[in-house]
Amino acid sequence: MDNRFEDVAGVRGALAEANYLADDGxxxxxxxxxxxxxxxxxxxxxxxxKTQLAKSVAEMIGARLIRLQCYEGLDESxxxxxxxxxxxxxxxxxxxxxxxxxxxxxxxxxxxxxxxRPLLEAIRAEDPVVLLIDEVDRVEVETEALLLEIxxxxxxxxxxxxxxxxxxxxxxxxxxxxxxxxxxxLKRRCLFLYIDYPDLERERExxxxxxxxxxxxxxxxxxxxxxxxxxxxxxxxxxxSETIDWARTLVLMGxxxxxxxxxxETANILLKYRTDxxxxxxxxxxxxxxxxxxxx
Amino acid sequence: MAxxxxxxxxxxxxxxxxxxxxxxxxxxxxSLTENLDAMEAVTHxxxxxxxxxxxxLGATLVKNYAxxxxxxxxxxxxxxxxxxxxxLVGEGEASDGDPDGEQSSLPGEGQAQGGGGGGQSLTPEQLxxxxxxxxxxxDGAMMTALARQAVKRFAGMEPxxxxxxxxxxxxxxxxxxLDSMLDRLMESAQDQAPQPxxxxxxxxxxxxxxDRIEKLKAEVEAEIRRRLVADRGVEAMARTLxxxxxxxxxxxHASREEMADLRKAIYPLTRKLAVRLARxxxxxxxxxxxFRNTIRHSLSYGGVPAEPKFRFPRPAKPEMMVIAxxxxxxxxxxxxxxxxxxxxSNQFSKVRSFVFIDGLDEVTKFFEGTEDIGHAVHxxxxxxxxxxxxxxxxxxxxxxxxxxxxxxxVGPKTTVLILGDARNNYHASQSWIIKEMQHKAxxxxxxxxxxRAYWDTGxxxxxEYATHxxxxxxxxxxxxxxxxxxKLI
Numbered sequence: 001m002d003n004r005f006e007d008v009a010g011v012r013g014a015l016a017e018a019n020y021l022a023d024d025g026x027x028x029x030x031x032x033x034x035x036x037x038x039x040x041x042x043x044x045x046x047x048x049x050k051t052q053l054a055k056s057v058a059e060m061i062g063a064r065l066i067r068l069q070c071y072e073g074l075d076e077s078x079x080x081x082x083x084x085x086x087x088x089x090x091x092x093x094x095x096x097x098x099x100x101x102x103x104x105x106x107x108x109x110x111x112x113x114x115x116x117r118p119l120l121e122a123i124r125a126e127d128p129v130v131l132l133i134d135e136v137d138r139v140e141v142e143t144e145a146l147l148l149e150i151x152x153x154x155x156x157x158x159x160x161x162x163x164x165x166x167x168x169x170x171x172x173x174x175x176x177x178x179x180x181x182x183x184x185x186l187k188r189r190c191l192f193l194y195i196d197y198p199d200l201e202r203e204r205e206x207x208x209x210x211x212x213x214x215x216x217x218x219x220x221x222x223x224x225x226x227x228x229x230x231x232x233x234x235x236x237x238x239x240x241s242e243t244i245d246w247a248r249t250l251v252l253m254g255x256x257x258x259x260x261x262x263x264x265e266t267a268n269i270l271l272k273y274r275t276d277x278x279x280x281x282x283x284x285x286x287x288x289x290x291x292x293x294x295x296x
Numbered sequence: 297m298a299x300x301x302x303x304x305x306x307x308x309x310x311x312x313x314x315x316x317x318x319x320x321x322x323x324x325x326x327s328l329t330e331n332l333d334a335m336e337a338v339t340h341x342x343x344x345x346x347x348x349x350x351x352x353l354g355a356t357l358v359k360n361y362a363x364x365x366x367x368x369x370x371x372x373x374x375x376x377x378x379x380x381x382x383x384l385v386g387e388g389e390a391s392d393g394d395p396d397g398e399q400s401s402l403p404g405e406g407q408a409q410g411g412g413g414g415g416q417s418l419t420p421e422q423l424x425x426x427x428x429x430x431x432x433x434x435d436g437a438m439m440t441a442l443a444r445q446a447v448k449r450f451a452g453m454e455p456x457x458x459x460x461x462x463x464x465x466x467x468x469x470x471x472x473x474l475d476s477m478l479d480r481l482m483e484s485a486q487d488q489a490p491q492p493x494x495x496x497x498x499x500x501x502x503x504x505x506x507d508r509i510e511k512l513k514a515e516v517e518a519e520i521r522r523r524l525v526a527d528r529g530v531e532a533m534a535r536t537l538x539x540x541x542x543x544x545x546x547x548x549h550a551s552r553e554e555m556a557d558l559r560k561a562i563y564p565l566t567r568k569l570a571v572r573l574a575r576x577x578x579x580x581x582x583x584x585x586x587f588r589n590t591i592r593h594s595l596s597y598g599g600v601p602a603e604p605k606f607r608f609p610r611p612a613k614p615e616m617m618v619i620a621x622x623x624x625x626x627x628x629x630x631x632x633x634x635x636x637x638x639x640x641s642n643q644f645s646k647v648r649s650f651v652f653i654d655g656l657d658e659v660t661k662f663f664e665g666t667e668d669i670g671h672a673v674h675x676x677x678x679x680x681x682x683x684x685x686x687x688x689x690x691x692x693x694x695x696x697x698x699x700x701x702x703x704x705x706v707g708p709k710t711t712v713l714i715l716g717d718a719r720n721n722y723h724a725s726q727s728w729i730i731k732e733m734q735h736k737a738x739x740x741x742x743x744x745x746x747x748r749a750y751w752d753t754g755x756x757x758x759x760e761y762a763t764h765x766x767x768x769x770x771x772x773x774x775x776x777x778x779x780x781x782x783k784l785i
Contacts, residue, residue, distance in 0.1 A: 008341065024351065025347070025351035028341065028345075028351045028355075031340075031348075032352050032355060035337075036333065036336055041359070178361075178568070179568055184327075188327055188330060190359075191333075192355050192356075192358060193355055194361045221500075224504060225500060227503065228499065259496060260494060260495065260496035263496065285495070
């Protein structure tokens with residue numbers, strides 16, 4: 001197959017153009033996924049841009065994004081394909097008793113009556129596609145098996161029709177919030193990418209990039225405050241999207257320098273649990289001398 | 297940083313083979329396909345691009361983020377710089393060749409020193425001063441160079457000495473006096489600020505500097521490792537650095553650092569467990585056959601019970617009582633277990649907890665109405681009244697008190713969980729209480745954080761209690777704790 005990317009730096013640059021700031025790890029793995037023809041399993045805390053990565057990659061290579069949102073109880077007919085039985089019934093009725101049964105049967109299980117679902121659609125696509133299988137940890141372990149064939153062979157077997165092979169190997173992203181351990185079989189077939197909270201510099205860049213009208217000073221402050229908050233022992237640390245929301249709010253409020261009061265007043269944008277907010281407010285209004293233990 | 301190509305001395309595939317063997321030895325499950333993927337991956341990414349190379353290997357070999365740290369260490373040891381400048385050919389000689397090579401690769405350094413000559417002529421004070429400046433300005437390249445300098449000067453590494461890296465690390469860091477460095481940095485930041493810093497700004501500054509100092513420490517550590525590798529060879533070094541994965545860390549012998557890791561690991565674990573248990577409850581359970589309903593429906597089939605009807609599944613939630621020894625070495629074990637039990641407390645109709653050393657106290661109230669389990673566990677350790685005479689474990693007396701005060705609350709729905717090593721300091725065992733308890737309660741489980749081989753040695757009388765309990769389990773690490781809790785429900 002032809003390769004989509006020249007080298008790692010190229011991926012990184014192109015992602016930046018699509019407004020996604022990748023670090024070396026992310027860019028390297030996307031590049032590798034293309035070269036090895038393997039899916040990427042993206043794991044990490046909520047709101048660190050796992051889904052966004054797939055979207056941005058699609059935008060970057062000008063491909064269509066096909067998305068399969070996973071949920072508990074997802075099954076074959078929702079993920080792979082389904083026979084359009086109403087249409088099949090109609091076909092039988094219009095035919096009446098005239099023609100012979102074998103013909104009708106052959107006809108009934110043809111592509112005309114096949115309803116494609118995201119996975120099959122991605123396989124059959126003629127144009128370039130990126131397949132995103134979102135929150136794969138939500139499906140049951142048994143349902144995971146559905147994905148195995150498509151992830152390793154890029155094909156779907158339909159008993160009545162035979163095997164549908166991919167015309168081109170799509171880039172596949174699976175995201176997971178790690179609410180459960182995924183099966184070995186699934187993990188083995190994927191490249192594993194863990195997206196953690198970004199470091200200070202990257203977060204600042206992201207804020208600058210995503211929040212229109214913010215000046216560098218404020219972005220820097222925002223990134224630093226968020227980093228300090230993440231060091232606390234919280235139920236849910238602020239995610240990147242929450243950081244962006246917060247920065248937007250600050251810009252809208254016309255604040256150009258965050259002080260303790262503004263920070264505590266707007267903490268509810270960053271933190272979503274009462275106890276977390278209390279903790280952060282307490283930490284930041286106290287004398288810093290008592291805080292050394294959180295840092296060591 | 298200039299990178300020597302390890303391919304120069306060892307073919308890459310051989311190196312990779314050894315690397316994977318070492319990963320497996322460190323406990324990472326690397327399958328054959330993953331191995332092959334890694335081999336293919338390295339053909340696409342040049343080893344000179346070290347970050348990308350590392351992530352490429354990581355993506356193909358490590359499929360669990362908890363294992364990433366272990367991977368990083370092995371990676372560093374195997375694919376680290378192994379040029380001649382790292383050999384420890386006696387302190388004097390090495391220092392001649394080394395700093396020149398480094399300085400020429402770091403153009404900034406010469407000017408920063410202000411013509412003060414090679415690194416060797418620096419006094420410790422000058423070194424500290426330069427370090428201070430580098431930290432103040434956040435100059436990464438400078439920090440790396442200084443970390444090297446510091447290791448060379450202070451660690452006192454000698455070839456062939458069988459001392460672990462931690463020893464050298466300790467020696468280097470002690471000489472750098474990083475604690476006072478943080479205070480100095482803060483003072484200077486105060487001085488430089490146009491107006492006095494508010495507490496809030498001060499806090500942010502402090503975090504920033506602390507972060508830089510952490511980075512410096514990491515540099516020092518990496519430098520020591522590099523030198524050790526040069527001295528002892530890759531395999532030997534990897535072996536000494538081998539550490540248990542977080543889920544295998546022994547509760548009773550965890551270092552402070554490992555404890556911190558464990559605390560971090562427990563939260564996602566509880567979340568995972570809670571989701572899984574809730575799912576288990578919702579699915580896969582069918583109520584008992586509803587005879588009456590089945591017969592009623594059979595009428596429409598002419599009396600043939602063709603369609604069996606089942607009762608709506610209403611699995612009873614058990615009541616939990618946790619009795620935990622919180623003395624000395626088993627305290628951390630009790631802490632983790634309490635944490636876990638409360639994190640999944642919605643799986644139980646009621647959870648009550650008791651802690652003891654030689655006295656016993658109920659601590660349920662600490663957990664009520666708080667969302668912050670970590671905080672509650674902390675209160676248990678500081679506020680509970682558990683000492684009766686001398687603060688040495690006395691299981692017999694603790695059980696006495698429990699049975700007298702709370703024995704009546706133990707009923708057929710109660711599952712009792714006893715946590716402790718049963719090292720009773722040769723007091724009376726009062727094991728009849730466990731026997732009675734087992735009769736009244738639904739189940740009585742004993743969890744022992746000691747390795748099974750140590751049970752019933754010395755003053756441990758776990759065997760005597762275990763005969764009366766429904767089960768007695770060795771729970772030494774998170775993995776075992778997780779699998780026990782899953783069995784429990």
